[in-house]
Amino acid sequence: MEVAVFGTKSYDRQFLEDAAEGTDIAWHFIEPRLTETTAPLASPYEAICCFVNDTISAGVLQKLAEGKTKLIAMRCAGYNNVDLPKAHELGIQVARVPAYSPHAVAEHAAGLILTLNRKYHKAYNRVREGDFSLGGLLGFDLHGKTVGVIGTGKIGQIFARIMHGFGCKLLAYDLHPAEDCQKIGVEYLPLDEVLAQSDILSLHCPLLPATKHLIGDEAIGKLKPGAMIINTSRGGLIDTMAAIGGLKSGQIGSLGIDVYEEEADLFFEDKSETVIQDDVFARLVTFPNVLVTGHQGFFTHNALEAIAQVTVQNLKEFAAGEDLTNEVKVS
Ligand code: NAD
Numbered sequence: 494m495e496v497a498v499f500g501t502k503s504y505d506r507q508f509l510e511d512a513a514e515g516t517d518i519a520w521h522f523i524e525p526r527l528t529e530t531t532a533p534l535a536s537p538y539e540a541i542c543c544f545v546n547d548t549i550s551a552g553v554l555q556k557l558a559e560g561k562t563k564l565i566a567m568r569c570a571g572y573n574n575v576d577l578p579k580a581h582e583l584g585i586q587v588a589r590v591p592a593y594s595p596h597a598v599a600e601h602a603a604g605l606i607l608t609l610n611r612k613y614h615k616a617y618n619r620v621r622e623g624d625f626s627l628g629g630l631l632g633f634d635l636h637g638k639t640v641g642v643i644g645t646g647k648i649g650q651i652f653a654r655i656m657h658g659f660g661c662k663l664l665a666y667d668l669h670p671a672e673d674c675q676k677i678g679v680e681y682l683p684l685d686e687v688l689a690q691s692d693i694l695s696l697h698c699p700l701l702p703a704t705k706h707l708i709g710d711e712a713i714g715k716l717k718p719g720a721m722i723i724n725t726s727r728g729g730l731i732d733t734m735a736a737i738g739g740l741k742s743g744q745i746g747s748l749g750i751d752v753y754e755e756e757a758d759l760f761f762e763d764k765s766e767t768v769i770q771d772d773v774f775a776r777l778v779t780f781p782n783v784l785v786t787g788h789q790g791f792f793t794h795n796a797l798e799a800i801a802q803v804t805v806q807n808l809k810e811f812a813a814g815e816d817l818t819n820e821v822k823v824s
Contacts, residue, residue, distance in 0.1 A: 512801035536560025594796035605749030641691030644698025700727035719746035
């Protein structure tokens, strides 16, 4: 089976090639992302493989349907960039990798907290320049702090356990409380209560119409003043303009994000020689209390190996005409 891989990076190639060894999958690696412009490149392929920032809108799906494409194998968990009803209408199946390494993302969220709090990024540079002063590096003990977890699915549960290990008090908001979290003493409360009581708020729910801009002006107004916000889920959960307002007023004490609502034109590429056109992003990175990483939460050896293996499994099921274990269906 020939499969076109959109938005290929060297690491995708390495892990996908290893996972497909001994199978009849032949990868066709394509560097550009999937967009309306690049969609015709998919036309000879029955299956294509996509990632978080590919555009899989109604228009793109229409173009895919004009070619041979019958399966979109997402090499990620999230599928908010796919117009599922349209895919369904056109008879294009969508499969994903529901869990690869929830530890990778949960640990990255913990890393953002530690870095923002203890300022490792500043300390690293300072010491390399022979500056051993401590001014500006003052942090706080995580022990005894209240951490609010929004969304206690696979990643949120592991994140809660990590923060439990630090001796934090844990609150959570989820439509479906998790027994494993309750067992370690996580207290489920309404969203407003979690916002009001948390010293650190970490977002782990999916991006859905109901969660878009979950953290906007109203929610920010309800935060404990000076709270830290961490987002390793999807950029659209935070209204960036509202967050900038919250940072300027001090209502948000610090912000650590691995995802950004307009990241598609920025992340995963080397833009170091480019003038950034996104003024909102440019403002965001001027704050001393904002830490941005470029969607690397998933980026561990273990996760990439698991993503490639499950993607190959999804493609094998499709080729064999079997039901897809990891099919994303319209709810
Ligand atoms: P999951 O499906 O296991 O858990 C999501 C949880 O969110 C569920 O418990 C669900 O009940 C809850 N939820 C749904 N709607 C909600 C709402 N309106 N309010 C509160 N909670 C709600 O997902 P997961 O594997 O834990 O992943 C969480 C998110 O992390 C994904 O949606 C994805 O966007 C993101 N993610 C990011 C990276 C990265 O590299 N930064 C990697 C993988 C996943």
